[in-house]
Amino acid sequence: MAIVLDGIVFGLQLSLLAVGLTLIYGLGGVLNLAHGQLVVVAGIAGAVTISAGAAIPVAVVLAVAAAAALAWLLDATLLRPVYRLTGERRVLLSLLVTLGVAFLLDGILITTHPFTALNLSVPGPAIDILGVRMRSGSVVASIIAVTALAAVLAFLRLSRFGRAVRSVIQDEEGAALCGVNLPLTRTVVFVLSGVMAGLFAITQGLISSVGATSGLDFTILALIVTVVGGLGRVSGALVAGLVLGIVHAVSSFYIGAFVTFVILLGVAMLTILIRPTGIFGGGAR
Amino acid sequence: MTAPVPSADGATPSAATCRHTTLRAYLPVAIAAAVLAAVPLALGGSGYLMSLATTALVFAAYAIGMNVIFGSSGQLFLCLGALAGVAGFTSVLLADDQGWPLALSVTTGVVLATAIGALFSWVAVRRNLGVIFVGIVTLAFSLVFTNLVQGLRTLTGGETGRVVDAGGAALRGPISSYYLFLGVVVGFLALYRWLEGSRTGWAWRALKDDPVAAELAGVDVARARILAGTIGAAMVGLIGALFAHHEAFISPTSYAFAHVDVRVLIVIAFGGIGSLLGPVVGAVMLGVIDEVLRPLGQLRLAVYGALLLALFLGFRRGVVPAVADVVTTWRRARTPSDAPAAGRGTRASKH
Amino acid sequence: MLRVEDLYVAYGDIEVVHGIDVEVAPGEVVGIIGSNGAGKSSLLRAVCGLHPARSGEIRLAGRSIIGDPTFRIARAGLTYVPAERRLFPDMTVLDNLLMGAYPQRPAPGRVDEVVALFPRLQERRRQAAGTLSGGEQQMLAIGRALLAGPEVLVLDEPSTGLAPALADEVYAALRILRDDRDLTLILAEQQVGRALALVDRAYVIEQGRVRLQGTAAELRDDPDVQRAYLGIA
Numbered sequence: 081m082a083i084v085l086d087g088i089v090f091g092l093q094l095s096l097l098a099v100g101l102t103l104i105y106g107l108g109g110v111l112n113l114a115h116g117q118l119v120v121v122a123g124i125a126g127a128v129t130i131s132a133g134a135a136i137p138v139a140v141v142l143a144v145a146a147a148a149a150l151a152w153l154l155d156a157t158l159l160r161p162v163y164r165l166t167g168e169r170r171v172l173l174s175l176l177v178t179l180g181v182a183f184l185l186d187g188i189l190i191t192t193h194p195f196t197a198l199n200l201s202v203p204g205p206a207i208d209i210l211g212v213r214m215r216s217g218s219v220v221a222s223i224i225a226v227t228a229l230a231a232v233l234a235f236l237r238l239s240r241f242g243r244a245v246r247s248v249i250q251d252e253e254g255a256a257l258c259g260v261n262l263p264l265t266r267t268v269v270f271v272l273s274g275v276m277a278g279l280f281a282i283t284q285g286l287i288s289s290v291g292a293t294s295g296l297d298f299t300i301l302a303l304i305v306t307v308v309g310g311l312g313r314v315s316g317a318l319v320a321g322l323v324l325g326i327v328h329a330v331s332s333f334y335i336g337a338f339v340t341f342v343i344l345l346g347v348a349m350l351t352i353l354i355r356p357t358g359i360f361g362g363g364a365r
Numbered sequence: 366m367t368a369p370v371p372s373a374d375g376a377t378p379s380a381a382t383c384r385h386t387t388l389r390a391y392l393p394v395a396i397a398a399a400v401l402a403a404v405p406l407a408l409g410g411s412g413y414l415m416s417l418a419t420t421a422l423v424f425a426a427y428a429i430g431m432n433v434i435f436g437s438s439g440q441l442f443l444c445l446g447a448l449a450g451v452a453g454f455t456s457v458l459l460a461d462d463q464g465w466p467l468a469l470s471v472t473t474g475v476v477l478a479t480a481i482g483a484l485f486s487w488v489a490v491r492r493n494l495g496v497i498f499v500g501i502v503t504l505a506f507s508l509v510f511t512n513l514v515q516g517l518r519t520l521t522g523g524e525t526g527r528v529v530d531a532g533g534a535a536l537r538g539p540i541s542s543y544y545l546f547l548g549v550v551v552g553f554l555a556l557y558r559w560l561e562g563s564r565t566g567w568a569w570r571a572l573k574d575d576p577v578a579a580e581l582a583g584v585d586v587a588r589a590r591i592l593a594g595t596i597g598a599a600m601v602g603l604i605g606a607l608f609a610h611h612e613a614f615i616s617p618t619s620y621a622f623a624h625v626d627v628r629v630l631i632v633i634a635f636g637g638i639g640s641l642l643g644p645v646v647g648a649v650m651l652g653v654i655d656e657v658l659r660p661l662g663q664l665r666l667a668v669y670g671a672l673l674l675a676l677f678l679g680f681r682r683g684v685v686p687a688v689a690d691v692v693t694t695w696r697r698a699r700t701p702s703d704a705p706a707a708g709r710g711t712r713a714s715k716h
Numbered sequence: 717m718l719r720v721e722d723l724y725v726a727y728g729d730i731e732v733v734h735g736i737d738v739e740v741a742p743g744e745v746v747g748i749i750g751s752n753g754a755g756k757s758s759l760l761r762a763v764c765g766l767h768p769a770r771s772g773e774i775r776l777a778g779r780s781i782i783g784d785p786t787f788r789i790a791r792a793g794l795t796y797v798p799a800e801r802r803l804f805p806d807m808t809v810l811d812n813l814l815m816g817a818y819p820q821r822p823a824p825g826r827v828d829e830v831v832a833l834f835p836r837l838q839e840r841r842r843q844a845a846g847t848l849s850g851g852e853q854q855m856l857a858i859g860r861a862l863l864a865g866p867e868v869l870v871l872d873e874p875s876t877g878l879a880p881a882l883a884d885e886v887y888a889a890l891r892i893l894r895d896d897r898d899l900t901l902i903l904a905e906q907q908v909g910r911a912l913a914l915v916d917r918a919y920v921i922e923q924g925r926v927r928l929q930g931t932a933a934e935l936r937d938d939p940d941v942q943r944a945y946l947g948i949a
Contacts, residue, residue, distance in 0.1 A: 111497055161678055171497045172441065173677060176630065180673030183627060187667025194663075240818070247804045247815050253766060254802030256786035257795065259819040259864065300508060307501055338516045345505045345512075352498045353488055 082212045083329050089218045089287070091325020092225035097280045097298060098305035098317040099232060100273025106249040106312025108266045109167075110159060110174035114181040116298030118274050120189055122147035122281035123198035123290025136200065143198070144278030151274025154181065155267050163266070182295060189292040196292065198285035221283035228279050229318065232272070236314060245269060249312060304348040310358020319360035394558055397642055398551040405540055415539040419611070421652035422546040426604040427625060428632040428644030429553040433560070434482070434597030436639035437569035438590045440489060441496050442482070444503035446625030447510035448598050449605025450617065452478040454514065454521060456606040457615050460531035462520075467531050467610065475602040481506075482598020486591045507622045514617040526616020529609055536611045549607065550645065553600055558641060565592055573639075627669055634676035637687075717742040717900045718763070718794070718868050723772035725755070725762045725924075731770070732758045734924045740868070743897040747911040747918030747932070748904040749945065755924040756904040757799065760872050764796035765789045776868065791819045795866035799873035801857040805846030809837055812845045812856055816863030823865075830859045833889050851882030858889065868900045869893070875907055883910070890914055908945035912936050920945075 101115045126143030130136065158181065162174045202220050206213040236242040248255040248265055256262055280298075284290050305324055309316030324344060331340040351359055401422075408414040427445055434442050442448075456474035459465040465473070485506070489499045514521045521527065535541045560566050568589035571579035580586050609615040618624060632651050636643020654672075658665045718740045725733035733755045740746045748756050761767040763774055765786040774782045781789050790796075795816075804812055813827050831838050834855040840848060845856060854874055861869055874890070875883035887910060893899055894914060905911035912918060912932045920928040920941065928938065935941050942948040 111500075158674065158678065168439075168496050171495065175441070175497070175500055176677045177674060179627070179630075180670045180677065183623070183670030183673065184667050185670070187664050187670060190666065191662065191664045240814075240821075243807075243811060243815060244818055246807060246811075247818075250804040250806055251802050253786075253798070254804060255815070256766070257764070257790055257798070257802060258815045258860065259787045259790035260815075261787045262785075300505075303501060304505075311497070338512050342509050342512050342516075345509045349502050349505045349509075352494065352502050353492060356492065356494060356498055 081210070083333050084326055085209065085212050085214060086218070087326035087329030088322065089214075089222050089225075089325070090328055091322035092222055092229070093280060093283050093287075093321075094301060094305045094325050094328075095229055095318045095321030096225045096276055096283065097302045098309065098321050099229065099314055100276040101302045102306045102309065102312055102314060102317040103245075103249075103269050104273050105306070106314075107245065107269050108159075108163060108174075109170045110162060111171060111178065111303075111311075112154075112273070113175060113178040113299055113303075114154070114185060114295075115178075115273070115277060115302050116295040116300070117182050117185040117189075118147045118150055118277035119281045119284070119298045120290060120292060120295040121150050121185065122278035123285060124189060124193050124196050124292060126200075126281065126285065127196045127198040127290075128193070130198075131196075140200075140282055143281055144275055147278030147281065148271050148274040151270045151277070152267065154178075155270035159270075163263070182299065186292075186295050189295075193292050198281060198290040200282065200285040202286060215287075217286040221286040224279055224283050224286075228276060232276070233314070233318075241265075241268070300345075304344050307348045308351045308358060309360045313358055313360075316358045316360040320358070323360070390562060391555060391558055393642055394551060394554045397554065397645055398547070401547050401550070401645070402544070405543055410540070412539045415543055417652055417656060419539070419543045419546055420655075421648045422543070422550050423604055423608055423648075424628065424632055424651055425645045425648035426546070426550050426553055427601055427629045428636065428647055429550070429557055430597045430600035430604070431629050431633050432597075432639055432644060433557060433593055433600065434486075436633065437560075437566070437573070438593035439496065439573060440486060440590060440594055441500040442485065442503045442594070442597070443500050443622070443626050444485075444507040444510070445601050445629055446620040446622055447503075447507040448478045448482055448601045449608070449625060450510055450514065450620030451481060452602035452606040453609035453615055453620065457527075457529050457531070457609050458520060460610070461529060467533060470531070471603070471606045471610070474606040475599055478602025478605065479595055479599040482601070483591060483595040485598075486594025489594075490587045490590050504622070507626065511617050511621060514620075522616065524617060526614060526618070529613050529615050532610040532613055536607065537613065542611050546604075546607070546611075549604065554641065554645075556596075556600075560596070561641070565589055569593065623666065623669075627673065631669060631672050631676060634673070717744070717777060718902070719773075719775040720759070720763060721773040721775075723759065723762060723774065724770040725758045725767065726770045727758075727767075732924050733762070735772070736919075736921070736924070736926055738919055738926070740900055740902060742867075742900055744917065745894050745901040745903070745915045747915035748902065748921060749906070749908045749911050749918050749935075750921035750927075751906055751945075754921045756906075756921055757872055758924075759921070760796060760870055760902075760904055761798075764794060764870065766796070766798075790864065793867035794870065795861040795864045795868070796870045797857045797861045797872060797874065799876045801853055803845045803853055803857055803860070806844055808842050809845055809848070809856055810841045812860050813837075813863050816860035817865070819864075826863060826865075830862050833862070833892060834859055849882075851878050851885060854878060854882075854886055855889065858886070862893075866899070868902065870902045870904075872904045873906065874903070875905065875910060883907075887914065908941070 097119070101112060105111050122143040125146035126139045129139040129142045158177055159174065162170055162177055165173055202217045204216040206215050207219050236246060244255065244260045245265055247258065248260060248262060252262065281290050305321045306317055308324060309320030324347070328340055328344065331343055404418055405415060408418065427449065431442070431445060434440050452474035455477050456470040459470035459473055460467055485499070485503060488494070515524050535545055568579065568584045568586070571582065571584045572586050572589055576586055605620065608619070612619070628651055632644060632647035635650050636645070636647030658668055661668065720736060720738040723733055723736045724731060736759055748759065750756055758767065762769040765781070765784055769782055772782070773780060776789070776792055776794055781792060804815065810827070813830065817826065836852050837855055837859060840852065845853065848856060858871065858874065874886050878886065891914065893901060903911055903915060912935055915932050917931050918929065918935055919926050920935065928935065928941065930938070
């Protein structure tokens with residue numbers, strides 16, 4: 081039971097990480113292979129702020145802001161030529177460009193901050209949930225993740241702008257004909273995905289830590305969840321995140337961490353080979 | 366290094382594409398071979414420089430493989446390192462642990478890598494997977510490979526790697542191994558050139574222009590794609606296996622995504638995707654950059670990232686073709702009668 | 717209201733529209749007729765900014781809109797309904813309609829007004845647009861466009877792919893719209909007989925050029941039009 085609960089916490093985190101990636105892909109056909117680096121940038125920004133003596137809330141805000149700012153910068157500069165292409169060409173160039181960004185940031189961060197890592201310990205005793213003791217850090221992380229996911233869902237389902245975002249995902253040209261400002265929508269969603277990545281960094285800092293070398297790992301995790309949930313499908317990413325989080329926890333406990341990673345990768349590969357639209361995609365987006 | 370100059374010239378071979386029978390089509394390959402064969406003389410037998418030159422050849426060979434897979438048929442394989450590694454580890458395990466003869470173990474390794482490449486291609490074609498899904502599946506395979514190698518410590522030596530015994534003098538000597546890898550590269554170039562002129566090459570060009578139209582025109586698009594994946598994987602596997610025996614050491618690092626795939630992308634982007642001699646030029650450039658950046662340590666990653674960005678955003682068709690274009694127009698401007706110049710566009714065109 | 721001057725449109729190296737002039741007065745109902753591949757859609761896609769024009773001028777209410785992005789042209793009051801409809805298949809009919817009014821908040825009751833025009837949509841308000849029949853999708857596409865409250869409504873082949881009975885139903889709704897004199901209507905159609913029965917005036921496009929223009933009555937009586945488009949020998 082404790083393992084499943086751990087799995088759910090990790091699953092919520094995975095959803096948080098994957099929703100941003102899947103939204104960007106759905107919206108602009110851009111697969112952001114530098115997504116994990118957004119997390120790392122947030123983590124390092126937070127850690128640096130804390131070591132400079134700032135209060136934790138300030139560091140948290142700055143961390144999230146750093147990821148959001150980087151996301152905005154990417155969208156406003158390097159991805160502009162990508163958006164000018166259409167279809168497969170856009171996807172391909174986006175992959176290559178963001179891969180370049182990932183390595184660029186990795187190289188810089190690993191060199192300049194080799195030993196910096198974000199660690200946010202929450203004081204206070206473990207909390208009993210359903211008879212299982214949970215570390216208070218995990219509880220806070222879950223609350224953050226649930227709140228953020230609920231907010232994103234509400235935004236997409238209920239707000240006028242959220243409806244516009246969904247319309248762009250379904251038909252870019254149709255949305256433009258309805259008067260939706262595509263570049264602005266993309267920018268807003270890109271920044272949103274940066275915020276989500278930043279929040280993920282906070283939750284990760286609460287549970288373990290975020291260091292300079294983990295960027296690619298985070299990207300891959302997000303990618304696995306996104307693929308299993310169906311590329312571009314928000315609800316799919318939510319469900320897939322939870323399921324894979326539980327699988328991850330159970331499998332790590334009984335089999336071991338490295339096999340677990342291989343299993344997750346295998347699930348993603350099989351998903352593509354068997355049902356490229358995703359396992360948990362369903363009809364609703 | 367003197368290699369890039371003539372190769373850059375050779376990167377603008379004309380005509381050839383349609384007339385595959387003429388030996389002239391192979392002239393650029395022959396020139397490149399001759400120039401590269403002279404490199405050891407120029408380097409004066411320095412062991413260190415020779416090893417750099419050999420590494421450049423290895424990357425040129427990887428890049429030719431990538432050109433076959435990605436350049437001709439648009440399949441984005443992000444698992445070149447893993448394919449090479451599969452062949453390398455298979456061959457080393459068979460030769461060293463099972464006592465198989467070197468040639469047989471290398472062959473087995475190559476066959477395995479080829480089979481995997483063919484499988485990916487086949488599935489991609491059958492399931493009609495777009496570039497993104499092919500990219501993700503192959504990237505996932507890369508990571509599965511790395512994780513398995515690190516996990517199966519007793520067999521592979523884990524992260525630290527293991528010493529390779531099987532090899533032989535030809536593969537180990539600085540000069541002889543250079544010529545051995547040169548032989549492979551020239552062989553690959555000739556094969557690539559031959560493929561370009563064949564029906565398959567014609568199908569590749571057609572499907573690159575417009576897969577739907579190609580299909581309608583009676584081109585067997587599926588066959589052309591699978592063939593590309595298979596041949597390319599075989600090339601990459603061969604180099605991966607030979608490299609392990611040449612180095613006398615094998616570790617997941619030499620086949621890692623960051624080490625092989627990212628750098629091969631830089632090489633083909635520099636040389637021009639789908640151009641004949643681009644891989645050679647690109648690999649030489651990469652060798653020089655590697656050497657210059659050696660003191661930077663991890664910051665090299667950042668430079669690779671920046672290069673990838675700059676090359677794919679700035680020179681979508683490759684630096685060499687772009688420079689060739691400039692040279693051509695400049696020459697045309699000077700001597701208007703000098704007509705036959707750039708035929709490169711047919712292959713490198715990505716617009 | 718809308719004025720197109722000497723417009724050239726090309727896809728890559730292939731020019732498909734070679735200098736077309738079209739002028740539409742406020743409240744007018746104008747047809748752009750011609751066979752498949754004549755350049756009608758290319759002309760209209762250029763007008764609404766979905767495809768860049770090579771050269772020429774396009775003015776909406778006197779203001780140049782050439783080179784503007786599609787969403788800005790839509791917000792300026794020109795709404796285009798493409799032949800392929802471009803609905804949002806996984807969103808409900810209601811959400812699709814609301815998207816039509818995206819830039820502003822839709823006036824209360826506006827949705828009901830539009831639905832009254834297409835009663836079939838009423839029963840399907842909560843259904844996903846992708847599950848509608850072809851005719852219903854066309855009605856939804858027109859309804860969505862109407863919710864934008866356009867000054868110029870541009871319809872591209874509204875009868876495409878529809879059974880004649882459904883096409884009749886769509887055209888019945890268009891006749892109601894025709895009588896709304898605040899709305900300028902431009903209709904591209906290859907079913908020339910249908911179009912000429914609806915419009916005040918029309919341009920006949922052939923091979924990317926305006927071949928003929930005139931009032932609906934003039935064109936109906938033109939022997940060339942009769943022979944080429946109306947099947948009258």
